[in-house]
Amino acid sequence: MTAPATTDLEARFHAAFGRQPDGVWQAPGRVNLIGEHTDYNEGFVLPFAIDRTARVAVGVRPDSTIRLLSTYGDQGITTADTASLQPGTAKGWTKYPLGVIWSLQQRGIDVPGLDLLLDSDVPLGAGLSSSHAIECAAISALNDLTGAGMGPEDMVLATQRAENDFVGAPTGIMDQSASLRGSKGHAVFLDCRDQSVQLVPFEAEAAGLVLLVIDTKVSHSHADGGYASRRASCELGAEVLGVKALRDVTPGDLEEASGLLDEVTFRRVRHVVTENDRVLQTVELLGQQGPSAIGALLDASHASMRDDFEISCAELDLAADTSRANGAIGARMTGGGFGGAAIALTPASEEQQVRTAVVRAFAEAGYTAPDIFTVTPAAGAMRLV
Incomplete structure:
Protein backbone atom coordinates (compact mmCIF):
# COMPACT_ATOMS: atom_id res chain seq x y z
CA MET A 1 0.00 0.00 0.00
CA VAL A 200 23.89 -3.46 17.70
CA PRO A 201 20.46 -3.49 19.37
CA PHE A 202 19.55 -0.04 20.69
CA GLU A 203 15.99 -0.13 21.98
CA ALA A 204 15.80 2.80 24.34
CA GLU A 205 12.03 2.56 24.72
CA ALA A 206 12.22 -1.00 26.03
CA ALA A 207 14.66 0.26 28.68
CA GLY A 208 12.26 3.04 29.72
CA LEU A 209 14.34 5.69 27.95
CA VAL A 210 13.93 8.20 25.13
CA LEU A 211 16.64 9.78 23.03
CA LEU A 212 15.96 13.49 22.75
CA VAL A 213 17.49 15.54 19.96
CA ILE A 214 17.97 19.20 20.84
CA ASP A 215 18.44 21.22 17.67
CA THR A 216 20.16 24.39 18.85
CA LYS A 217 19.32 26.20 15.59
CA VAL A 218 22.99 27.16 15.32
CA SER A 219 23.57 26.14 11.71
CA HIS A 220 26.81 24.49 10.68
CA SER A 221 28.43 23.39 7.43
CA HIS A 222 31.09 20.75 6.81
CA ALA A 223 32.33 22.81 3.88
CA ASP A 224 33.53 25.53 6.26
CA GLY A 225 37.09 25.69 7.55
CA GLY A 226 36.68 24.36 11.10
CA TYR A 227 36.06 20.79 10.01
CA ALA A 228 38.94 20.82 7.55
CA SER A 229 41.37 22.21 10.11
CA ARG A 230 40.49 19.44 12.59
CA ARG A 231 41.06 16.85 9.91
CA ALA A 232 44.41 18.42 9.05
CA SER A 233 45.45 18.25 12.71
CA CYS A 234 44.60 14.56 12.82
CA GLU A 235 46.60 13.88 9.67
CA LEU A 236 49.57 15.78 11.10
CA GLY A 237 49.34 13.81 14.34
CA ALA A 238 49.33 10.50 12.48
CA GLU A 239 52.31 11.57 10.39
CA VAL A 240 54.39 12.65 13.39
CA LEU A 241 53.50 9.47 15.30
CA GLY A 242 54.39 7.33 12.30
CA VAL A 243 51.04 5.56 11.92
CA LYS A 244 48.71 5.11 8.95
CA ALA A 245 45.84 6.71 10.84
CA LEU A 246 44.99 7.67 14.41
CA ARG A 247 43.01 4.41 14.59
CA ASP A 248 46.43 2.80 15.22
CA VAL A 249 47.14 4.86 18.35
CA THR A 250 45.94 3.35 21.65
CA PRO A 251 45.18 5.14 24.93
CA GLY A 252 48.41 3.64 26.27
CA ASP A 253 50.36 5.49 23.58
CA LEU A 254 49.15 8.93 24.59
CA GLU A 255 51.83 9.64 27.19
CA GLU A 256 54.58 9.15 24.62
CA ALA A 257 52.58 11.12 22.03
CA SER A 258 52.39 14.12 24.35
CA GLY A 259 56.15 14.53 24.09
CA LEU A 260 56.13 14.44 20.29
CA LEU A 261 53.23 16.74 19.41
CA ASP A 262 52.49 20.40 19.99
CA GLU A 263 49.78 21.02 22.57
CA VAL A 264 46.90 21.64 20.16
CA THR A 265 47.69 18.68 17.91
CA PHE A 266 48.05 16.45 20.97
CA ARG A 267 44.61 17.40 22.25
CA ARG A 268 43.08 16.71 18.83
CA VAL A 269 44.79 13.30 18.79
CA ARG A 270 43.74 12.56 22.36
CA HIS A 271 40.10 13.15 21.48
CA VAL A 272 40.17 10.72 18.56
CA VAL A 273 42.03 8.02 20.51
CA THR A 274 39.79 8.21 23.56
CA GLU A 275 36.65 8.52 21.43
CA ASN A 276 37.49 5.31 19.60
CA ASP A 277 37.84 3.63 22.98
CA ARG A 278 34.48 5.03 24.11
CA VAL A 279 32.77 3.60 21.02
CA LEU A 280 34.15 0.14 21.80
CA GLN A 281 33.05 0.45 25.44
CA THR A 282 29.57 1.60 24.37
CA VAL A 283 29.13 -1.38 22.06
CA GLU A 284 30.19 -3.73 24.84
CA LEU A 285 27.86 -2.14 27.40
CA LEU A 286 24.89 -2.14 25.03
CA GLY A 287 25.39 -5.85 24.49
CA GLN A 288 25.81 -6.65 28.18
CA GLN A 289 23.58 -4.19 30.04
CA GLY A 290 21.58 -2.15 27.53
CA PRO A 291 21.15 1.59 26.91
CA SER A 292 20.83 2.55 30.58
CA ALA A 293 24.55 1.77 31.09
CA ILE A 294 26.07 4.20 28.56
CA GLY A 295 25.28 7.61 30.04
CA ALA A 296 28.74 8.29 31.49
CA LEU A 297 30.35 7.54 28.11
CA LEU A 298 28.08 10.06 26.38
CA ASP A 299 29.06 12.67 28.97
CA ALA A 300 32.78 11.92 28.56
CA SER A 301 32.44 12.19 24.79
CA HIS A 302 30.93 15.66 25.07
CA ALA A 303 33.68 16.83 27.43
CA SER A 304 36.32 15.58 25.00
CA MET A 305 34.72 17.37 22.05
CA ARG A 306 34.35 20.55 24.08
CA ASP A 307 37.84 20.63 25.61
CA ASP A 308 40.17 18.60 23.37
CA PHE A 309 38.66 18.85 19.90
CA GLU A 310 37.04 22.25 20.56
CA ILE A 311 34.05 21.78 18.26
CA SER A 312 31.25 22.53 20.68
CA CYS A 313 29.65 25.93 21.23
CA ALA A 314 27.87 27.68 24.09
CA GLU A 315 24.43 26.54 22.94
CA LEU A 316 25.48 22.87 22.66
CA ASP A 317 27.14 22.99 26.07
CA LEU A 318 24.04 24.53 27.61
CA ALA A 319 21.80 21.88 26.03
CA ALA A 320 23.96 19.01 27.29
CA ASP A 321 24.55 20.46 30.78
CA THR A 322 20.91 21.41 31.33
CA SER A 323 19.66 18.02 30.16
CA ARG A 324 22.03 16.24 32.52
CA ALA A 325 21.08 18.48 35.45
CA ASN A 326 17.38 17.77 34.92
CA GLY A 327 17.31 14.00 34.65
CA ALA A 328 19.13 12.87 31.49
CA ILE A 329 21.49 9.97 32.19
CA GLY A 330 23.89 11.18 29.51
CA ALA A 331 24.10 13.98 26.95
CA ARG A 332 26.48 15.08 24.23
CA MET A 333 26.68 17.13 21.09
CA THR A 334 26.28 15.01 17.98
CA GLY A 335 27.56 15.55 14.47
CA GLY A 336 30.49 17.51 13.12
CA GLY A 337 30.20 20.35 15.61
CA PHE A 338 30.30 24.16 15.45
CA GLY A 339 26.54 24.14 15.94
CA GLY A 340 23.85 21.60 15.21
CA ALA A 341 22.27 19.33 17.78
CA ALA A 342 22.83 17.66 21.10
CA ILE A 343 21.34 14.36 22.20
CA ALA A 344 20.11 13.50 25.67
CA LEU A 345 19.42 9.91 26.75
CA THR A 346 16.62 10.43 29.20
CA PRO A 347 14.25 8.31 31.33
CA ALA A 348 10.79 8.59 29.78
CA SER A 349 9.50 9.81 33.13
CA GLU A 350 11.90 12.79 33.01
CA GLU A 351 11.38 13.73 29.35
CA GLN A 352 9.07 16.66 29.92
CA GLN A 353 11.23 18.02 32.71
CA VAL A 354 14.28 17.99 30.47
CA ARG A 355 12.40 19.61 27.58
CA THR A 356 11.02 22.38 29.81
CA ALA A 357 14.39 23.06 31.47
CA VAL A 358 16.27 23.31 28.17
CA VAL A 359 13.74 25.67 26.62
CA ARG A 360 13.85 27.84 29.76
CA ALA A 361 17.66 27.85 29.84
CA PHE A 362 17.88 28.93 26.22
CA ALA A 363 15.38 31.71 26.78
CA GLU A 364 17.26 32.96 29.84
CA ALA A 365 20.52 32.96 27.87
CA GLY A 366 18.92 34.93 25.04
CA TYR A 367 19.38 32.11 22.52
CA THR A 368 16.97 31.15 19.75
CA ALA A 369 14.42 28.63 21.01
CA PRO A 370 15.63 25.07 20.30
CA ASP A 371 13.63 22.43 18.49
CA ILE A 372 13.39 19.30 20.65
CA PHE A 373 12.15 15.93 19.43
CA THR A 374 12.69 12.22 19.93
CA VAL A 375 14.23 9.82 17.44
CA THR A 376 14.31 6.05 17.20
CA PRO A 377 16.56 3.78 15.10
Whole structure:
Protein backbone atom coordinates (compact mmCIF):
# COMPACT_ATOMS: atom_id res chain seq x y z
CA MET A 1 0.00 0.00 0.00
CA THR A 2 1.39 3.43 -0.98
CA ALA A 3 1.82 5.86 1.90
CA PRO A 4 -0.08 9.16 1.65
CA ALA A 5 3.19 11.13 1.68
CA THR A 6 4.45 9.10 -1.28
CA THR A 7 1.21 9.62 -3.22
CA ASP A 8 1.43 13.35 -2.52
CA LEU A 9 5.03 13.46 -3.77
CA GLU A 10 4.05 11.66 -6.97
CA ALA A 11 1.19 14.14 -7.48
CA ARG A 12 3.52 17.10 -6.94
CA PHE A 13 6.04 15.61 -9.36
CA HIS A 14 3.28 15.31 -11.97
CA ALA A 15 2.24 18.90 -11.37
CA ALA A 16 5.82 20.15 -11.74
CA PHE A 17 7.03 18.00 -14.62
CA GLY A 18 3.86 16.94 -16.42
CA ARG A 19 4.30 13.18 -16.02
CA GLN A 20 4.55 10.42 -13.47
CA PRO A 21 7.93 9.62 -11.87
CA ASP A 22 9.62 6.29 -12.48
CA GLY A 23 9.76 5.75 -8.74
CA VAL A 24 10.14 7.24 -5.27
CA TRP A 25 13.09 6.50 -2.99
CA GLN A 26 13.89 7.57 0.55
CA ALA A 27 16.94 7.68 2.79
CA PRO A 28 17.07 8.67 6.46
CA GLY A 29 19.10 11.20 8.34
CA ARG A 30 21.16 9.91 11.20
CA VAL A 31 22.05 10.51 14.81
CA ASN A 32 25.52 9.56 15.90
CA LEU A 33 25.18 7.91 19.29
CA ILE A 34 28.94 8.14 19.87
CA GLY A 35 32.14 8.31 17.83
CA GLU A 36 32.74 11.83 16.53
CA HIS A 37 35.50 12.71 14.05
CA THR A 38 36.79 9.16 14.24
CA ASP A 39 35.53 8.10 10.81
CA TYR A 40 38.14 9.85 8.67
CA ASN A 41 40.78 8.56 11.09
CA GLU A 42 39.83 4.99 10.09
CA GLY A 43 38.28 4.45 13.51
CA PHE A 44 34.98 3.31 14.99
CA VAL A 45 31.57 4.99 14.99
CA LEU A 46 28.12 4.08 16.30
CA PRO A 47 25.39 6.01 14.45
CA PHE A 48 21.83 4.99 13.66
CA ALA A 49 19.38 5.90 10.93
CA ILE A 50 16.50 8.01 12.26
CA ASP A 51 12.81 8.17 11.51
CA ARG A 52 13.21 11.39 9.48
CA THR A 53 13.94 11.03 5.79
CA ALA A 54 14.70 12.67 2.48
CA ARG A 55 12.47 11.41 -0.35
CA VAL A 56 13.08 11.82 -4.07
CA ALA A 57 10.66 11.21 -6.91
CA VAL A 58 12.70 10.66 -10.07
CA GLY A 59 11.84 10.30 -13.74
CA VAL A 60 14.36 9.48 -16.46
CA ARG A 61 14.50 11.83 -19.46
CA PRO A 62 15.38 10.98 -23.09
CA ASP A 63 18.02 13.75 -23.20
CA SER A 64 20.93 14.92 -20.99
CA THR A 65 18.96 17.62 -19.15
CA ILE A 66 18.69 17.49 -15.34
CA ARG A 67 15.80 19.34 -13.71
CA LEU A 68 15.75 19.62 -9.92
CA LEU A 69 13.01 20.96 -7.66
CA SER A 70 12.34 20.79 -3.92
CA THR A 71 9.06 21.06 -2.05
CA TYR A 72 10.41 23.71 0.30
CA GLY A 73 11.46 27.29 -0.43
CA ASP A 74 10.87 29.32 -3.58
CA GLN A 75 13.94 28.38 -5.59
CA GLY A 76 12.01 27.05 -8.57
CA ILE A 77 13.43 24.48 -10.97
CA THR A 78 17.22 24.25 -11.29
CA THR A 79 18.45 23.03 -14.66
CA ALA A 80 21.79 21.37 -15.42
CA ASP A 81 23.26 19.01 -18.01
CA THR A 82 24.83 15.62 -17.38
CA ALA A 83 27.66 16.46 -19.78
CA SER A 84 28.81 19.63 -18.05
CA LEU A 85 28.86 18.97 -14.29
CA GLN A 86 31.87 20.57 -12.60
CA PRO A 87 32.90 20.37 -8.92
CA GLY A 88 32.33 23.50 -6.90
CA THR A 89 29.78 25.06 -9.26
CA ALA A 90 26.43 23.84 -7.88
CA LYS A 91 24.56 25.84 -5.26
CA GLY A 92 22.30 25.02 -2.31
CA TRP A 93 20.76 21.58 -1.93
CA THR A 94 21.14 20.80 -5.64
CA LYS A 95 24.87 20.17 -5.18
CA TYR A 96 24.07 16.91 -3.40
CA PRO A 97 22.15 15.07 -6.15
CA LEU A 98 24.35 16.69 -8.80
CA GLY A 99 27.42 15.52 -6.89
CA VAL A 100 26.05 11.98 -6.87
CA ILE A 101 25.50 12.08 -10.64
CA TRP A 102 29.03 13.40 -11.16
CA SER A 103 30.51 10.75 -8.84
CA LEU A 104 28.73 7.96 -10.71
CA GLN A 105 30.07 9.37 -13.96
CA GLN A 106 33.60 9.17 -12.53
CA ARG A 107 32.96 5.46 -12.05
CA GLY A 108 32.10 5.10 -15.70
CA ILE A 109 28.35 4.82 -15.13
CA ASP A 110 26.24 6.45 -17.85
CA VAL A 111 23.66 8.60 -16.07
CA PRO A 112 20.72 9.81 -18.18
CA GLY A 113 19.00 13.13 -17.91
CA LEU A 114 16.32 13.17 -15.23
CA ASP A 115 13.68 15.13 -13.38
CA LEU A 116 13.94 15.00 -9.58
CA LEU A 117 11.63 16.33 -6.88
CA LEU A 118 12.96 16.40 -3.31
CA ASP A 119 10.97 16.39 -0.10
CA SER A 120 12.64 16.07 3.32
CA ASP A 121 11.78 16.31 7.00
CA VAL A 122 15.40 15.98 8.19
CA PRO A 123 16.20 19.32 9.88
CA LEU A 124 18.72 21.37 7.91
CA GLY A 125 22.02 22.33 9.53
CA ALA A 126 21.23 20.43 12.72
CA GLY A 127 24.00 17.86 12.53
CA LEU A 128 21.53 15.11 11.56
CA SER A 129 23.04 14.70 8.11
CA SER A 130 20.30 16.16 5.96
CA SER A 131 22.79 16.46 3.09
CA HIS A 132 23.76 12.80 3.19
CA ALA A 133 20.09 11.80 3.34
CA ILE A 134 19.60 13.61 0.03
CA GLU A 135 22.69 11.99 -1.45
CA CYS A 136 21.70 8.51 -0.31
CA ALA A 137 18.16 8.87 -1.63
CA ALA A 138 19.56 10.08 -4.95
CA ILE A 139 22.13 7.30 -5.28
CA SER A 140 19.54 4.67 -4.35
CA ALA A 141 17.34 5.97 -7.16
CA LEU A 142 20.16 6.18 -9.70
CA ASN A 143 21.52 2.77 -8.77
CA ASP A 144 18.13 1.30 -9.62
CA LEU A 145 17.39 3.42 -12.68
CA THR A 146 20.80 2.90 -14.33
CA GLY A 147 21.06 -0.78 -13.42
CA ALA A 148 24.49 -0.05 -11.93
CA GLY A 149 24.10 -2.91 -9.43
CA MET A 150 26.17 -1.25 -6.69
CA GLY A 151 26.09 -2.71 -3.19
CA PRO A 152 25.96 -0.55 -0.05
CA GLU A 153 29.75 -0.36 0.27
CA ASP A 154 30.17 1.05 -3.25
CA MET A 155 27.30 3.49 -2.77
CA VAL A 156 28.95 4.69 0.45
CA LEU A 157 32.22 5.39 -1.36
CA ALA A 158 30.46 7.03 -4.31
CA THR A 159 28.56 9.43 -2.05
CA GLN A 160 31.73 10.15 -0.09
CA ARG A 161 33.44 11.13 -3.34
CA ALA A 162 30.50 13.37 -4.20
CA GLU A 163 30.80 15.03 -0.79
CA ASN A 164 34.60 15.34 -0.83
CA ASP A 165 35.35 16.23 -4.44
CA PHE A 166 32.16 17.81 -5.81
CA VAL A 167 30.66 19.54 -2.76
CA GLY A 168 34.07 20.22 -1.20
CA ALA A 169 33.43 18.87 2.30
CA PRO A 170 36.19 16.56 3.66
CA THR A 171 33.83 14.15 5.41
CA GLY A 172 34.29 10.45 6.15
CA ILE A 173 31.92 7.54 5.53
CA MET A 174 29.86 7.45 8.71
CA ASP A 175 26.79 9.38 7.60
CA GLN A 176 26.27 7.51 4.34
CA SER A 177 26.86 4.16 6.06
CA ALA A 178 24.17 4.87 8.64
CA SER A 179 21.70 6.06 6.01
CA LEU A 180 22.30 3.20 3.58
CA ARG A 181 22.90 0.36 6.06
CA GLY A 182 20.68 1.27 9.01
CA SER A 183 18.18 -1.15 10.54
CA LYS A 184 15.12 -0.56 12.70
CA GLY A 185 15.90 -0.92 16.40
CA HIS A 186 19.66 -1.04 15.85
CA ALA A 187 22.71 1.19 15.84
CA VAL A 188 25.32 0.64 13.14
CA PHE A 189 28.72 -0.25 14.62
CA LEU A 190 31.00 0.64 11.73
CA ASP A 191 34.70 0.00 11.36
CA CYS A 192 35.70 2.83 9.03
CA ARG A 193 38.91 1.08 7.97
CA ASP A 194 37.25 -1.86 6.24
CA GLN A 195 33.55 -0.82 6.19
CA SER A 196 32.58 -3.88 8.23
CA VAL A 197 29.27 -3.39 10.04
CA GLN A 198 27.74 -4.96 13.11
CA LEU A 199 24.15 -4.12 13.96
CA VAL A 200 23.89 -3.46 17.70
CA PRO A 201 20.46 -3.49 19.37
CA PHE A 202 19.55 -0.04 20.69
CA GLU A 203 15.99 -0.13 21.98
CA ALA A 204 15.80 2.80 24.34
CA GLU A 205 12.03 2.56 24.72
CA ALA A 206 12.22 -1.00 26.03
CA ALA A 207 14.66 0.26 28.68
CA GLY A 208 12.26 3.04 29.72
CA LEU A 209 14.34 5.69 27.95
CA VAL A 210 13.93 8.20 25.13
CA LEU A 211 16.64 9.78 23.03
CA LEU A 212 15.96 13.49 22.75
CA VAL A 213 17.49 15.54 19.96
CA ILE A 214 17.97 19.20 20.84
CA ASP A 215 18.44 21.22 17.67
CA THR A 216 20.16 24.39 18.85
CA LYS A 217 19.32 26.20 15.59
CA VAL A 218 22.99 27.16 15.32
CA SER A 219 23.57 26.14 11.71
CA HIS A 220 26.81 24.49 10.68
CA SER A 221 28.43 23.39 7.43
CA HIS A 222 31.09 20.75 6.81
CA ALA A 223 32.33 22.81 3.88
CA ASP A 224 33.53 25.53 6.26
CA GLY A 225 37.09 25.69 7.55
CA GLY A 226 36.68 24.36 11.10
CA TYR A 227 36.06 20.79 10.01
CA ALA A 228 38.94 20.82 7.55
CA SER A 229 41.37 22.21 10.11
CA ARG A 230 40.49 19.44 12.59
CA ARG A 231 41.06 16.85 9.91
CA ALA A 232 44.41 18.42 9.05
CA SER A 233 45.45 18.25 12.71
CA CYS A 234 44.60 14.56 12.82
CA GLU A 235 46.60 13.88 9.67
CA LEU A 236 49.57 15.78 11.10
CA GLY A 237 49.34 13.81 14.34
CA ALA A 238 49.33 10.50 12.48
CA GLU A 239 52.31 11.57 10.39
CA VAL A 240 54.39 12.65 13.39
CA LEU A 241 53.50 9.47 15.30
CA GLY A 242 54.39 7.33 12.30
CA VAL A 243 51.04 5.56 11.92
CA LYS A 244 48.71 5.11 8.95
CA ALA A 245 45.84 6.71 10.84
CA LEU A 246 44.99 7.67 14.41
CA ARG A 247 43.01 4.41 14.59
CA ASP A 248 46.43 2.80 15.22
CA VAL A 249 47.14 4.86 18.35
CA THR A 250 45.94 3.35 21.65
CA PRO A 251 45.18 5.14 24.93
CA GLY A 252 48.41 3.64 26.27
CA ASP A 253 50.36 5.49 23.58
CA LEU A 254 49.15 8.93 24.59
CA GLU A 255 51.83 9.64 27.19
CA GLU A 256 54.58 9.15 24.62
CA ALA A 257 52.58 11.12 22.03
CA SER A 258 52.39 14.12 24.35
CA GLY A 259 56.15 14.53 24.09
CA LEU A 260 56.13 14.44 20.29
CA LEU A 261 53.23 16.74 19.41
CA ASP A 262 52.49 20.40 19.99
CA GLU A 263 49.78 21.02 22.57
CA VAL A 264 46.90 21.64 20.16
CA THR A 265 47.69 18.68 17.91
CA PHE A 266 48.05 16.45 20.97
CA ARG A 267 44.61 17.40 22.25
CA ARG A 268 43.08 16.71 18.83
CA VAL A 269 44.79 13.30 18.79
CA ARG A 270 43.74 12.56 22.36
CA HIS A 271 40.10 13.15 21.48
CA VAL A 272 40.17 10.72 18.56
CA VAL A 273 42.03 8.02 20.51
CA THR A 274 39.79 8.21 23.56
CA GLU A 275 36.65 8.52 21.43
CA ASN A 276 37.49 5.31 19.60
CA ASP A 277 37.84 3.63 22.98
CA ARG A 278 34.48 5.03 24.11
CA VAL A 279 32.77 3.60 21.02
CA LEU A 280 34.15 0.14 21.80
CA GLN A 281 33.05 0.45 25.44
CA THR A 282 29.57 1.60 24.37
CA VAL A 283 29.13 -1.38 22.06
CA GLU A 284 30.19 -3.73 24.84
CA LEU A 285 27.86 -2.14 27.40
CA LEU A 286 24.89 -2.14 25.03
CA GLY A 287 25.39 -5.85 24.49
CA GLN A 288 25.81 -6.65 28.18
CA GLN A 289 23.58 -4.19 30.04
CA GLY A 290 21.58 -2.15 27.53
CA PRO A 291 21.15 1.59 26.91
CA SER A 292 20.83 2.55 30.58
CA ALA A 293 24.55 1.77 31.09
CA ILE A 294 26.07 4.20 28.56
CA GLY A 295 25.28 7.61 30.04
CA ALA A 296 28.74 8.29 31.49
CA LEU A 297 30.35 7.54 28.11
CA LEU A 298 28.08 10.06 26.38
CA ASP A 299 29.06 12.67 28.97
CA ALA A 300 32.78 11.92 28.56
CA SER A 301 32.44 12.19 24.79
CA HIS A 302 30.93 15.66 25.07
CA ALA A 303 33.68 16.83 27.43
CA SER A 304 36.32 15.58 25.00
CA MET A 305 34.72 17.37 22.05
CA ARG A 306 34.35 20.55 24.08
CA ASP A 307 37.84 20.63 25.61
CA ASP A 308 40.17 18.60 23.37
CA PHE A 309 38.66 18.85 19.90
CA GLU A 310 37.04 22.25 20.56
CA ILE A 311 34.05 21.78 18.26
CA SER A 312 31.25 22.53 20.68
CA CYS A 313 29.65 25.93 21.23
CA ALA A 314 27.87 27.68 24.09
CA GLU A 315 24.43 26.54 22.94
CA LEU A 316 25.48 22.87 22.66
CA ASP A 317 27.14 22.99 26.07
CA LEU A 318 24.04 24.53 27.61
CA ALA A 319 21.80 21.88 26.03
CA ALA A 320 23.96 19.01 27.29
CA ASP A 321 24.55 20.46 30.78
CA THR A 322 20.91 21.41 31.33
CA SER A 323 19.66 18.02 30.16
CA ARG A 324 22.03 16.24 32.52
CA ALA A 325 21.08 18.48 35.45
CA ASN A 326 17.38 17.77 34.92
CA GLY A 327 17.31 14.00 34.65
CA ALA A 328 19.13 12.87 31.49
CA ILE A 329 21.49 9.97 32.19
CA GLY A 330 23.89 11.18 29.51
CA ALA A 331 24.10 13.98 26.95
CA ARG A 332 26.48 15.08 24.23
CA MET A 333 26.68 17.13 21.09
CA THR A 334 26.28 15.01 17.98
CA GLY A 335 27.56 15.55 14.47
CA GLY A 336 30.49 17.51 13.12
CA GLY A 337 30.20 20.35 15.61
CA PHE A 338 30.30 24.16 15.45
CA GLY A 339 26.54 24.14 15.94
CA GLY A 340 23.85 21.60 15.21
CA ALA A 341 22.27 19.33 17.78
CA ALA A 342 22.83 17.66 21.10
CA ILE A 343 21.34 14.36 22.20
CA ALA A 344 20.11 13.50 25.67
CA LEU A 345 19.42 9.91 26.75
CA THR A 346 16.62 10.43 29.20
CA PRO A 347 14.25 8.31 31.33
CA ALA A 348 10.79 8.59 29.78
CA SER A 349 9.50 9.81 33.13
CA GLU A 350 11.90 12.79 33.01
CA GLU A 351 11.38 13.73 29.35
CA GLN A 352 9.07 16.66 29.92
CA GLN A 353 11.23 18.02 32.71
CA VAL A 354 14.28 17.99 30.47
CA ARG A 355 12.40 19.61 27.58
CA THR A 356 11.02 22.38 29.81
CA ALA A 357 14.39 23.06 31.47
CA VAL A 358 16.27 23.31 28.17
CA VAL A 359 13.74 25.67 26.62
CA ARG A 360 13.85 27.84 29.76
CA ALA A 361 17.66 27.85 29.84
CA PHE A 362 17.88 28.93 26.22
CA ALA A 363 15.38 31.71 26.78
CA GLU A 364 17.26 32.96 29.84
CA ALA A 365 20.52 32.96 27.87
CA GLY A 366 18.92 34.93 25.04
CA TYR A 367 19.38 32.11 22.52
CA THR A 368 16.97 31.15 19.75
CA ALA A 369 14.42 28.63 21.01
CA PRO A 370 15.63 25.07 20.30
CA ASP A 371 13.63 22.43 18.49
CA ILE A 372 13.39 19.30 20.65
CA PHE A 373 12.15 15.93 19.43
CA THR A 374 12.69 12.22 19.93
CA VAL A 375 14.23 9.82 17.44
CA THR A 376 14.31 6.05 17.20
CA PRO A 377 16.56 3.78 15.10
CA ALA A 378 14.90 3.30 11.72
CA ALA A 379 15.43 1.37 8.50
CA GLY A 380 17.99 2.49 5.96
CA ALA A 381 17.49 3.72 2.40
CA MET A 382 14.82 2.02 0.33
CA ARG A 383 12.59 2.29 -2.71
CA LEU A 384 9.01 3.20 -1.82
CA VAL A 385 7.31 2.79 -5.23
